[in-house]
Amino acid sequence: MSVFLIAAAGGAFAQDPDPARDRTSILAMQGEYTVDFAFDETVLLQPGYERQAAMRSGGDETVIVVEDTPRRIVLQHILVDARSGHVTKHWRQDWVYEAAQRFQFTADQTWTREAIPAEATRGAWTQCVYEVSDAPRYCGTGRWDYRGGHPTWTSDLSWRPLPRREYTRRSDYNALSVINRHTLTPNGWTHEQFNTKVLRKPDGSQVQLAREFGFNDYIKTKDIDFKPAYDYWKGTADYWAQVRGRWDRFLSDGTGVHLRTKIDGMAMIIPLFTQAGARQEGKPVSDAEIDKVFAAWVEPAPAAGTAAR
16 A cells, blocks of 8 residues: 655645746756765664665766656666776656656566545655666655755655665565655755665565665766766667657556566566667667567556466
């Protein structure tokens, strides 16, 4: 069951909606950054559960505006290895003003559409985050807050699958219950994650294992050559638009999506990245080739009460 938190303080908004100002805040996340990623388990919620080691990583990443309209902004993240110049298409974030619906991670490898209550979406932005293959990850709905002069967006509570840092080494939980917060800073912006690691059982019961705090710090940089990232996007943007269109058929026009891949998604990531690489080299990639990948690994979400294949 989804949970929509209208506001952090007593259900009352502190400010009148200002979508133009909000758009400026969202667009301020574009740019070139050195990024630090930090994740720490905090509160342990089960007897005998041992706190896992803190995780630290980082990278250099540019954030590119893919779409910019009054009610919708799409930002694509692209990683560059500073030494080799190797480029990796990273995650994507879509922002929609007063969205009527969003997708929710409802079961293993399954995302279904849900309506957003009018009182929750009024004056709010829904952020949806996507995998490197443009497969869905999670959504959150919330309003921007400008108190103290620090633009901050805080989501409601929603579900997301295990992150890549975890699913290769954990099998004791299968979902995260998450609140996300984005804040613009003088040096860039930050992404805070308030995560609860949850085992969702087939009978609908849940076991909360631990809480985790994630802190991603996007620090502006002029020391990295991001030209390989821009060259990659120039050569592949049209291809990835075609891929996004196919996902949209499931996530916007259908009831949802179920992936037949393993949890790592590599069965789709590898062929899609290979096709994008071919397109960047000027080689043709037909609609039929893209459709073949989707036909092999993607299907509509099963009806309620029906097990996924």
